[in-house]
Amino acid sequence: MFVYVYAYAKFSFDEHCRTVIAFMDDQLYSAAHVIRTQPLMATVICVIASKAVRPENYTTYLGAADQIINTTFSGAIDIYTVQAMMLLAAWTGRHRLWGYVASIAVELGLSVAASNLADVSVEHTADLVGLARTWFSLCCFDLMINLNRPFVVYNIMDYLPVASQLLVSPHCRPVDYRLCAYLQGFSITAEAKAQIANTELQPNPLPDSVIQRLRALDEKIDRWFYHINNSMEPLYQTFAKKQDRNRFMVPFAFLKIYVNGLALHGKVSQHGSADTNRVAFIQKALDSACLLLQTQFESKEFRQMLPYSGDYNLVTTYYAIEFMPKALEVASAAVNCGLVLSRLRQGAQLLEEAGAAESASKVRDELHMLKQVMRTSLPPEGLVADLDQAAGESLFDIPNLLDG
Incomplete structure (x- = not known):
């Protein structure tokens, strides 16, 4: 019976899941005759695939995987066991x-x-x-x-x-x-x-040394993304299915949120005056958070995978969603608040489609509060594209390092 279940799960995993984690070797799963002899790897594949095709069996398979992991505390372990535990931890958020x-x-x-x-x-x-x-x-x-x-x-x-x-x-x-x-x-x-230590982010205004380091790190992210799109291609285009540039747009935006968002960790204002450098970094991080959510929302494949890949794929989504309300308190005067709130609404929909209804509800409650505080109305969903066009398409430009 397990052989049949595994074969069905393996087919589903190969069709829908094997390239979700882009930096994990998808050839690991091609040798079915090898994987079948590795109890944990076979069970983990069943855990992952079951979310897509047999969600009612997900808890059962997950419990079986936990039991096998318990045996590794005193038993022999090989490379397949390590790889299986890595996959399980990533896919389940453990x-x-x-x-x-x-x-x-x-x-x-x-x-x-x-x-x-x-x-x-x-x-x-x-x-x-x-x-x-x-x-x-x-x-x-x-x-x-x-x-x-x-x-x-x-x-x-x-x-x-x-x-x-x-x-x-x-x-x-x-x-x-x-x-x-x-x-x-x-x-x-x-x-x-x-x-950059947290104590260095506290003074207001930001010290020149911190500003220089943040700018240098942000520029380094631009160079990294430029290299991927202009020097590595087509070497990274190696998935079984055709891959688009947006595959790296999400980590690009994620990195920009983290680095520029460090400016949010210090004192925002003092004696009623705003630190323009700090606000500029936070604004750039907010723009990147909007880009991340827009990229995910507009990717049909990403949204189709969410019901079974959410624990891994939504790590960046949650990060952007949690950052945006805090950043809006500081940089609302420097950004299009209606567009930012529209992105949050899209983030809530992504969470709902992934089965995280409670989290989606919390985001919508946050949205309602932000609308009241900022006295900003959300545009109809069908008009968000018009807002994007009005805001310009510069966010989607590959950094042009030849113009600097």
Whole structure:
């Protein structure tokens, strides 16, 4: 019976889920005869696929996966077990599991394999590259989910430059280009965490040294995105289905929210005067939050996946939604409030379509309050496109670094 269930789940997973996490190697799941011998990986595939095709069985499969993970505390563990736990943690939002995954990865020597890629005296075997690739994927997850928390990988910044060795390896795979692109992007947020202490954001106005660092980091994000769209293409266009540029638009906007949004962490005004530099950073972060939600809302494929990919895909959505009301309190005079609130309304709809009805209701309550406070009316949904046109299309422009 399980063989039949797994075969059906595997087909559904391959059709709808295998490329959702762009930097995870989709070739992991191609060898069905191998996966079938790995109880946890097979069960995790059933967990993920069941949300799309058998939601009534989701809890049962999730419980089975938890039981198998419990056995790893005292049993043998292999690379497939680590990869399965990574997938389970990402797809179900079980962030507490990441620390355990990282400890097991170190125990299996994944961190050593990653470091060995930079050693010219070490042969790049398929096994070594595979272990390193999994380690870098773990680093990528760590960078994405722990923007405001300590990283689970010790000395994570030491590993990031080594990832580029995947691209010159004889066992390089298409996913390596995507993985390196994500690592390069999210290493910018790691730099921001390391370079700018919260105490430095408190003075009003912002110190010149902080302003310079924020601008430099923001420009670095622009260069990263420019490189993807002008130098890497078509190398990152390696999914089974045709991929559009918007695939990287979401992490681009996400990075811009984080870096520029750091300006929201300090004193906003003093003696009734606004810090124009601080407000400008917050405005840029707000624009990026609008871009992120608009990109997701206008992607038919993204919205179709939400009922079963929401725990992973909505991480960026929640981040933008939670940032926007706080930022509006500071920068409402510098932005089109009607357009921002329209984006929040779209965010609420995304949450509802993902099955997060309670969260969607809270966003709509927040919207109602913001409309009252700002005395702003929301435009009809059909007119949002007109607002976009009125606001200009500059948000969707690939940074033109040749004009600077």
